[in-house]
Amino acid sequence: MRQSNASSATGQVGSLVLPKSVDALHTLIAEQQEQLSARLKLVSVYLVEHPQQVAFSTLAEIAKAAGVHASTLVRFANHFGFGGFSELQKLYKNQLLEHPSNYRERISQLKKASGNNQNTTPTHLLHEFIDGNQLALSLLQQQITPELLDASVETLLKANEVFICGIRRVYPVATFFNYTLSQMDVRCSLIDGQESMQAEQGKWMNRESALIAITFNPYGKIPRETVELAKKQGSKIILITDSELCPLAPLVDHLFIVREAEVRAFRSLNSTLCLAQTLCVALGYRKQDVGK
Amino acid sequence: MRQSNASSATGQVGSLVLPKSVDALHTLIAEQQEQLSARLKLVSVYLVEHPQQVAFSTLAEIAKAAGVHASTLVRFANHFGFGGFSELQKLYKNQLLEHPSNYRERISQLKKASGNNQNTTPTHLLHEFIDGNQLALSLLQQQITPELLDASVETLLKANEVFICGIRRVYPVATFFNYTLSQMDVRCSLIDGQESMQAEQGKWMNRESALIAITFNPYGKIPRETVELAKKQGSKIILITDSELCPLAPLVDHLFIVREAEVRAFRSLNSTLCLAQTLCVALGYRKQDVGK
DNA sequence: GACTTCATGGAATATTTATTCCTTTTAGTA
DNA sequence: TACTAAAAGGAATAAATATTCCATGAAGTC
Numbered sequence: 001m002r003q004s005n006a007s008s009a010t011g012q013v014g015s016l017v018l019p020k021s022v023d024a025l026h027t028l029i030a031e032q033q034e035q036l037s038a039r040l041k042l043v044s045v046y047l048v049e050h051p052q053q054v055a056f057s058t059l060a061e062i063a064k065a066a067g068v069h070a071s072t073l074v075r076f077a078n079h080f081g082f083g084g085f086s087e088l089q090k091l092y093k094n095q096l097l098e099h100p101s102n103y104r105e106r107i108s109q110l111k112k113a114s115g116n117n118q119n120t121t122p123t124h125l126l127h128e129f130i131d132g133n134q135l136a137l138s139l140l141q142q143q144i145t146p147e148l149l150d151a152s153v154e155t156l157l158k159a160n161e162v163f164i165c166g167i168r169r170v171y172p173v174a175t176f177f178n179y180t181l182s183q184m185d186v187r188c189s190l191i192d193g194q195e196s197m198q199a200e201q202g203k204w205m206n207r208e209s210a211l212i213a214i215t216f217n218p219y220g221k222i223p224r225e226t227v228e229l230a231k232k233q234g235s236k237i238i239l240i241t242d243s244e245l246c247p248l249a250p251l252v253d254h255l256f257i258v259r260e261a262e263v264r265a266f267r268s269l270n271s272t273l274c275l276a277q278t279l280c281v282a283l284g285y286r287k288q289d290v291g292k
Numbered sequence: 293m294r295q296s297n298a299s300s301a302t303g304q305v306g307s308l309v310l311p312k313s314v315d316a317l318h319t320l321i322a323e324q325q326e327q328l329s330a331r332l333k334l335v336s337v338y339l340v341e342h343p344q345q346v347a348f349s350t351l352a353e354i355a356k357a358a359g360v361h362a363s364t365l366v367r368f369a370n371h372f373g374f375g376g377f378s379e380l381q382k383l384y385k386n387q388l389l390e391h392p393s394n395y396r397e398r399i400s401q402l403k404k405a406s407g408n409n410q411n412t413t414p415t416h417l418l419h420e421f422i423d424g425n426q427l428a429l430s431l432l433q434q435q436i437t438p439e440l441l442d443a444s445v446e447t448l449l450k451a452n453e454v455f456i457c458g459i460r461r462v463y464p465v466a467t468f469f470n471y472t473l474s475q476m477d478v479r480c481s482l483i484d485g486q487e488s489m490q491a492e493q494g495k496w497m498n499r500e501s502a503l504i505a506i507t508f509n510p511y512g513k514i515p516r517e518t519v520e521l522a523k524k525q526g527s528k529i530i531l532i533t534d535s536e537l538c539p540l541a542p543l544v545d546h547l548f549i550v551r552e553a554e555v556r557a558f559r560s561l562n563s564t565l566c567l568a569q570t571l572c573v574a575l576g577y578r579k580q581d582v583g584k
Numbered sequence: 585g586a587c588t589t590c591a592t593g594g595a596a597t598a599t600t601t602a603t604t605c606c607t608t609t610t611a612g613t614a
Numbered sequence: 615t616a617c618t619a620a621a622a623g624g625a626a627t628a629a630a631t632a633t634t635c636c637a638t639g640a641a642g643t644c
Contacts, residue, residue, distance in 0.1 A: 030536040037591060048536055056348030056385055059632055069593050074633060084633065086600090093348055122441035122574035129566050129573075130429045137422045149414035171471060172464035176561065179463060266573050269468070270562050274421050281421075281558050282414035329621060351602055361623050366603060376603065378630090 018081035055092040132261030133270040152254040159210035165191040165226040166214035180280040193222035207234040310373035347384040424553030425562040444546040451502035457483040457518040458506035472572040485514035499526040506532045
């Protein structure tokens with residue numbers, strides 16, 4: 001380091017204050033993103049996405065990984081007011097020192113703090129939801145059988161149109177299916193029972209089509225009527241629900257039971273969404289196979 | 293590194309095979325612990341207890357931290373068969389690269405692992421998605437700060453109306469917010485840009501209201517215009533996005549960066565949804581507090 | 585199309601960092 | 615206490631690494 005003054009002769013001065021934390025730096029980078037040159041942009045993307053590597057790699061290594069020349073890194077650092085790249089790198093190293101990898105510790109601290117909890121801080125809730133959702137996902141892994149998945153995907157593959165019924169609490173799942181299937185070139189339509197139009201919306205269900213119905217306790221009227229209609233019209237039915245006791249269960253061709261995390265009486269949608277994603281992507285791959 | 297042969301002239305040869313992982317090294321260290329000299333013992337303790345630091349500090353820094361002279365470190369490395377300390381240090385660096393505490397890295401590894409994988413059975417996909425989502429959730433845990441959460445919840449609490457903007461891929465998240473906030477007795481409305489009505493839909497945003505915008509790369513026009521409108525009209529803005537580099541980031545009051553799992557180029561929504569859930573439920577609790 | 589300006593990569597140079605060698609210190613033994 | 619052997623620290627030196635400077639090339643302007 002020959003000189004470590006900001007606003008050096010190089011001209012470009014990123015800012016008047018030099019960031020003293022990785023977060024601050026990233027914010028600054030984000031702000032200036034547009035004004036950066038192509039290579040400098042590459043650098044910024046690399047820094048933001050690989051902070052860990054930045055912390056303990058050498059200039060040359062980082063340069064190579066980011067796809068730029070070593071001097072570009074130095075210029076980048078200068079641009080943001082650092083005397084050299086090493087100075088910038090120090091930020092990343094410090095972050096690792098302060099924010100240690102033992103985040104296990106953080107969890108157990110949190111758990112301790114929550115023992116018998118009136119603890120409803122947002123952070124605490126976040127951690128509870130995360131824990132709950134992770135657990136629910138593990139459960140999903142155990143409970144969904146390959147046969148059921150395969151068969152459902154085949155049904156969707158054969159259908160010339162897919163109807164999706166999910167309202168209220170599970171409406172996000174329905175919209176997820178709708179968007180993702182559309183992206184996969186699957187003709188699909190949403191039955192949301194708006195203005196009690198479920199019968200009209202489901203009118204075109206038939207032996208060639210499939211219905212994906214999602215309904216959780218308390219099971220509502222719209223999905224029930226839709227499933228019954230589908231049954232009557234000979235459409236294949238895939239039901240995603242939360243219990244074998246769902247009254248619609250006997251009617252359907254493929255039955256998914258998903259146990260969602262429930263934290264403080266709020267049930268999540270994570271596992272259902274994960275299942276939905278799997279069905280869509282698996283269908284996408286199958287379509288490719290068949291297309292060939 | 294002038295010579296990198298094990299069992300150099302220095303005399304002491306720790307072992308015949310030179311350890312190729314940190315774990316192997318630590319085992320070896322533990323075995324030989326008793327036979328080490330005072331200073332070398334200091335070194336061993338430091339290495340075992342601060343593997344992270346060892347990975348990215350310089351010889352001199354480590355020496356100082358461990359309370360020994362630099363050359364002692366080199367001797368230590370030699371003792372265990374390394375040509376120099378750098379060689380030993382490489383083990384620690386590699387460990388960080390392979391086993392990163394950084395979930396981002398693990399996620400991209402997962403991506404890589406499945407990249408050329410032809411195994412696209414639904415079950416296999418399900419497991420990939422579950423793994424990816426679990427990792428992403430852990431990352432969420434690490435990256436969302438309490439301050440940000442608290443501040444966002446306060447903003448929502450103060451707002452007399454909450455607008456929600458999320459379309460296409462993140463539309464399920466928007467509908468989730470919409471439903472859940474409604475359940476919490478929060479007045480809210482969805483800006484979905486249907487028929488290019490975003491300006492009309494956002495017309496009533498003002499200083500008393502808050503906007504929750506969700507947009508992921510590629511950042512679309514509707515969220516951008518909505519955020520800009522909100523800014524102009526003085527509404528508070530909470531942005532949920534996937535990178536600091538999102539061009540809207542500088543405009544907003546609260547910025548959430550969520551790294552979603554990406555499996556076979558399909559990005560998930562799990563973490564975003566989990567965050568959404570947290571915000572809603574935390575807000576619910578806060579409203580209760582205030583109500584009292 | 586010529587000119588200017590800025591960005592880029594290469595190579596020389598400065599700086600930092602690691603390693604070796606040698607001297608001093610320490611501990612053990614007669 | 616004197617001697618020996620091993621260990622530790624210091625300083626010189628070698629190696630690696632970062633930084634600067636400059637030539638080249640690209641983009642924009644008149």
